[in-house]
Amino acid sequence: MPGQEIPAESRVNYLNASYGVKSWLLTTDHKRIALLYLGSITLMFFVGGFFAVMMRLHLIEPQGALVAPETYNKLFTMHGVIMVFFFLVPSIPATLGNFLVPMMIGARDLAFPRLNLLSWYIYIIGAAFTLYAVISGGVDTGWTFYTPYSSTFSHTSVIPTALGVFITGFSSILTGLNFVVTIHKMRAPGLTWFRLPLFIWAMYATSIIFILGTPVIAITLFLLGLERLLHIGIFDPAIGGDPILFQHMFWFYSHPAVYIMILPGMGVMSELITCFSRKRIFGYTFVAFSSLAIAIISFLVWGHHMFVTGQSIYAGLIFSVLSFLVAIPSAVKVFNWTATLYKGSISYDAPMLYALGFIGLFTMGGLTGLFLASLATDVHLSGTYFIVAHFHYIMVGGAVMAYLGGIHFWWPKITGRMYPDGWARFAALVIFVGFNLTFFPQFVLGYLGMPRRYAVYPGEFQVLNVMSSAGASILGIGYLIPLIYLLWSIRYGPIAGPNPWGAKGLEWETPSPPPTENFEEIPVVTQDAYDYANVGGSRV
Amino acid sequence: MSGHVVPVKTYLGIFVALLALTALTTGVAFVDFGELHTGIGLVDVIPLNTVVALTIALVKMLLVILFFMHVKYSSGLTKIVVMTGFLFLAILVSFTLADELTRGWSPEAGGWNTALPAILPLIRGLC
Ligand code: HEM
Numbered sequence A: 001m002p003g004q005e006i007p008a009e010s011r012v013n014y015l016n017a018s019y020g021v022k023s024w025l026l027t028t029d030h031k032r033i034a035l036l037y038l039g040s041i042t043l044m045f046f047v048g049g050f051f052a053v054m055m056r057l058h059l060i061e062p063q064g065a066l067v068a069p070e071t072y073n074k075l076f077t078m079h080g081v082i083m084v085f086f087f088l089v090p091s092i093p094a095t096l097g098n099f100l101v102p103m104m105i106g107a108r109d110l111a112f113p114r115l116n117l118l119s120w121y122i123y124i125i126g127a128a129f130t131l132y133a134v135i136s137g138g139v140d141t142g143w144t145f146y147t148p149y150s151s152t153f154s155h156t157s158v159i160p161t162a163l164g165v166f167i168t169g170f171s172s173i174l175t176g177l178n179f180v181v182t183i184h185k186m187r188a189p190g191l192t193w194f195r196l197p198l199f200i201w202a203m204y205a206t207s208i209i210f211i212l213g214t215p216v217i218a219i220t221l222f223l224l225g226l227e228r229l230l231h232i233g234i235f236d237p238a239i240g241g242d243p244i245l246f247q248h249m250f251w252f253y254s255h256p257a258v259y260i261m262i263l264p265g266m267g268v269m270s271e272l273i274t275c276f277s278r279k280r281i282f283g284y285t286f287v288a289f290s291s292l293a294i295a296i297i298s299f300l301v302w303g304h305h306m307f308v309t310g311q312s313i314y315a316g317l318i319f320s321v322l323s324f325l326v327a328i329p330s331a332v333k334v335f336n337w338t339a340t341l342y343k344g345s346i347s348y349d350a351p352m353l354y355a356l357g358f359i360g361l362f363t364m365g366g367l368t369g370l371f372l373a374s375l376a377t378d379v380h381l382s383g384t385y386f387i388v389a390h391f392h393y394i395m396v397g398g399a400v401m402a403y404l405g406g407i408h409f410w411w412p413k414i415t416g417r418m419y420p421d422g423w424a425r426f427a428a429l430v431i432f433v434g435f436n437l438t439f440f441p442q443f444v445l446g447y448l449g450m451p452r453r454y455a456v457y458p459g460e461f462q463v464l465n466v467m468s469s470a471g472a473s474i475l476g477i478g479y480l481i482p483l484i485y486l487l488w489s490i491r492y493g494p495i496a497g498p499n500p501w502g503a504k505g506l507e508w509e510t511p512s513p514p515p516t517e518n519f520e521e522i523p524v525v526t527q528d529a530y531d532y533a534n535v536g537g538s539r540v
Numbered sequence B: 001m002s003g004h005v006v007p008v009k010t011y012l013g014i015f016v017a018l019l020a021l022t023a024l025t026t027g028v029a030f031v032d033f034g035e036l037h038t039g040i041g042l043v044d045v046i047p048l049n050t051v052v053a054l055t056i057a058l059v060k061m062l063l064v065i066l067f068f069m070h071v072k073y074s075s076g077l078t079k080i081v082v083m084t085g086f087l088f089l090a091i092l093v094s095f096t097l098a099d100e101l102t103r104g105w106s107p108e109a110g111g112w113n114t115a116l117p118a119i120l121p122l123i124r125g126l127c
């Protein structure tokens, strides 16, 4: 942007409006709360990542190179619990969602600002319980807490961990509630449902899952606590319970929860793809409604995690068919993004590299999901490394890529500063290569029959395991690079200006960083989203 | 959020009703209602005590939702939201029962022996 900009420092914005720890810890500004979340989940990401690195190092040798088998069980459990419940579930909604939902709909804040702050405190309390569990000896049940590992046969800190997850669930519910009300009630004049950015549709669909699903995991863990502490027979057959009931209840939440993790990423994707190909999204309504379709159908497929656990095969048949159905709206999105690229004027800025990575990796994750949703192939693949590869392709290759793409896209809005573009593209590339080297061999390992969650393995699997471990170290470095240059840019990055990408959307019409009240005057919307055909906006 | 003011008398009435229903639940727990035999495969034997207890619980739940939670006086949208919650609960229960109730049909349990004669004519009819 040519020099008519007022430098960020000399203007009052949400970052310099007040100073001091208290002004942050007691803030009700959705943008500051987003940053509180950003700091906390980044910490959790690197804690969870540490456990992953330990695991991969251990598996360099068939007989295990590093830790005792019991410790290995704790490593994968803590990795899963932290990454799923304390990083990926809150990741995009609580950071980018908190920051952007009000800005994108032309509001000054969320509907319930204090509830928003409360949700962060609840998250912190939950995280504290779980970290306490790590220190006090760890848990070895797997992130799924299956009974009877978590009931009859466990001697580890199941209760504090489960309590941590239980508590954090309420922060999700509050965030979801806040988003639903805000999106219904606080849209700027003229901003009809079908003019909303698709990120908002994705946040709305995610919020529905938060509200409808999260109470069930809370109840499930509560019942687990009741059984362990008071010996009420719920899951233990010896006292009249049914262990499979636990899996039903767990997956009733946790399958939709996998869509909690991917839907926000899909929302980010729609923003990135349109901006960097300078086009309106192909099939807006289809993409919008596919988010809702995913939110609803995702509640009907949970039994596909239980094909081999003694679930009735008749139920299995139905769950299999429904799982194939949920792939349709996911595919609609992928096709529509691809169609959006067609004849677009594409530029390869760092956020776009993440977005293109997402398309490929998410597609592989989704298609392998169909292998697993087929009853017969699942009998062979269930419980192997194929599963591990499948969900990492979606959760890391998909969700984390989208998260990083989103962070890079809105970073200039959040901080007012640009990061070094070359480094950012380089990091995206390192992450893509490291990711594939880590997880592609795991598809092969799983297909060949290597079970997951074992501390040792037969010698013939070593080559593929070493490849995977090598990839993990590259991936780890790939994640550290953005941490460094993003932090660097806060101080030394060049001033970004209000709209460095020439992007459409209300958030780009504010200064960077935005003022506390976001908009001096509530904007009136007269255009559809992604009206890139008429951009006059210049690009830096 | 409509400004409807519920008279204290209504609250008290509901409160007393809830207490009475709790007492009733406790009371009927001491009575053996026996079982209902329907003769229909999956739901052959129905323990009536459970039915009675759940019916009372349902009534109590409705009282709380409609009056204490003001849903009776709320907008249509709120009512839909509340009903959606129950729809999803119904999904949880019914799909779980779809597993639970049909486990005995599986081949290992000799289920195909009874299921096949019923299904085969259908399949033959289609071919
Ligand atoms: C395209 C639609 C998808 C289908 C049809 C699908 C199918 C499946 C199936 C059948 C399993 C169970 C395999 C087994 O345990 O034997 C599974 C596991 C898993 N999937 Fe997917 N999936 C899909 C999308 C996703 C998404 C979007 C995510 C995450 C963002 C995800 C995350 C997971 C996880 C975490 C597991 C393993 C859970 C565990 O046992 O620890 N999946 N998937």
Ligand SMILES: [Cu+2]
Binding pocket: A254, A255, A258, A301, A302, A304, A305
């Ligand atoms: Cu699933």
